[in-house]
Amino acid sequence: HQIYSSALDSLISFDYQLASMEFEEVERQHPYSEWAKKAIIMSAYSSYKNRDYIKSEANLNRFLNLYPAADLAPYAQYLLAMNYFDQIIEVTRDQTSVVKSLEVFKLILDRYPESKYAKDAYFKIIFLENKLADKEMDIAMTYLGLKKYISALKRFKYVVNNYQTTNHTPEALHRLVEIYLILGI
Numbered sequence: 001h002q003i004y005s006s007a008l009d010s011l012i013s014f015d016y017q018l019a020s021m022e023f024e025e026v027e028r029q030h031p032y033s034e035w036a037k038k039a040i041i042m043s044a045y046s047s048y049k050n051r052d053y054i055k056s057e058a059n060l061n062r063f064l065n066l067y068p069a070a071d072l073a074p075y076a077q078y079l080l081a082m083n084y085f086d087q088i089i090e091v092t093r094d095q096t097s098v099v100k101s102l103e104v105f106k107l108i109l110d111r112y113p114e115s116k117y118a119k120d121a122y123f124k125i126i127f128l129e130n131k132l133a134d135k136e137m138d139i140a141m142t143y144l145g146l147k148k149y150i151s152a153l154k155r156f157k158y159v160v161n162n163y164q165t166t167n168h169t170p171e172a173l174h175r176l177v178e179i180y181l182i183l184g185i
Contacts, residue, residue, distance in 0.1 A: 001026070001035055007042065014049035019043075037063070041072050044079060053083045066124050074108065078117040083104045085124060098135075101130040110160035126165070137172065144175065153179050 007022030023043035027036040037076035044059035060080040063074060105121040105128065112118060140155030156179070159172040 003090050011046055016046045018045035028087055037067055041076060048079060053087055057083050074112040074115040074117055076078055077104055077108050091138055093137050098128050098131050130166045133159050133166040133168040137168050149179050149183055
C-alpha cells in the first residue's frame with residue numbers, strides 16, 4: 001500500500017490536490033477493500049482542504065452510499081456538513097449552503113448523538129439557525145421600510161414560529177406589535 005503512504009505524505013506536505021488524486025488511485029487499484037474505504041474519505045478530506053468542495057462532496061456522498069453503516073460514517077457526515085459550512089456567504093446572498101449544512105448537522109445529532117461530532121454539530125446548528133433568522137429579519141426590515149406591512153408581518157411571524165431559540169425572536173416580536181399598531185389591529 002505504497003500509494004496510500006505516498007498520498008499521506010502528500011497530505012502532510014500540504015499538496016492536497018496530489019493527495020486527493022493518489023487516494024483515488026488507491027481506491028481504483030483496490031476497490032471495496034478497507035484501504036479503498038479509507039481512501040475515499042481521505043480523498044474527500046484532501047479535496048476539502050484544497051477548497052474543492054464539489055469534489056469533496058461527491059466523494060463523501062459516494063462513501064455514504066457505499067458504506068452507510070461504516071465506522072467512518074459519522075465523520076463523513078461531519079465533513080460533508082463542514083463542506084457546506086465553509087461555503088456560507090453573507091446574509092444578503094443565497095443561503096443554500098446554510099440550509100444544507102443545517103440539514104447535515106441535524107442529521108448528525110439525530111443519528112450519531114454519542115459521536116464526538118455531536119457537540120460541535122449542536123453549536124453549529126445554533127449558529128446556522130441564527131443565520132437563517134438573520135436573513136428573514138433582513139427581508140422583513142426591507143418590507144417594513146417599504147411600508148409593505150403584510151409581507152413584513154409574515155416574515156416576522158416566520159422568525160417567531162421557526163427560530164424561537166435565536167437572538168432575533170425578541171426583535172421580531174417587537175416588530176409584530178409595531179406592525180399591528182400601524183395596521184390598527
